[in-house]
Each structure stands twice: as structure tokens, then as C-alpha cells.
Amino acid sequence: MSALGVSILRHWNYILKRNALLIIKTPNLDTIIDYYKSGKIPFNELVRKLYGQQDNDGNYHCVGFNQNALYSELMHAG
Numbered sequence: 001m002s003a004l005g006v007s008i009l010r011h012w013n014y015i016l017k018r019n020a021l022l023i024i025k026t027p028n029l030d031t032i033i034d035y036y037k038s039g040k041i042p043f044n045e046l047v048r049k050l051y052g053q054q055d056n057d058g059n060y061h062c063v064g065f066n067q068n069a070l071y072s073e074l075m076h077a078g
Contacts, residue, residue, distance in 0.1 A: 005063055009077030030066040 012022055027049050036046040050064060065073070 006073070006077060009073060013078040024070070026065055026070065028066055029064045029069075 016022060029050075032041075032046060032049045035041045036043070041049070
């Protein structure tokens with residue numbers, strides 16, 4: 001994960017109240033790759049899911065996760 005990503009996770013940890021709920025919506029790389037490999041989605045859909053639609057300056061993905069990687073990053077950030 002980028003330094004910016006770690007910094008953002010740490011900031012969320014700092015500002016959230018104890019026992020607060022953080023909802024993260026992110027593509028699950030394991031699922032996306034499985035869908036592509038099994039032919040459920042074509043290559044152009046794989047690329048769109050990995051990198052975002054990129055139809056405006058903020059609509060792109062900087063990093064991808066699976067469940068274990070996201071959990072690890074969240075624990076590392078506090």
C-alpha cells in the first residue's frame with residue numbers, strides 16, 4: 001500500500017470514535033480475477049474493475065485488495 005493509503009487509514013483510526021463502524025467499499029481482487037479466469041467477465045470489464053472507469057479525476061483505483069490484504073493493512077494502521 002502507498003504511504004498515502006497508510007496515512008489515510010491511520011487518519012480514519014484517529015478520527016473515529018471507539019467502536020465506530022468504518023465501511024470500506026473496494027473491489028475484491030480475488031473475486032475479480034476468478035470471474036475473469038472463469039470467463040464470467042471479459043478483459044475490458046476486468047480492466048474497468050481494477051482501475052475504475054476513469055471518467056473523472058477522482059474515479060480511479062490507487063490500490064487493490066483481497067480480504068486478507070485489507071485486514072492486514074487495517075490492523076497495521078491501528
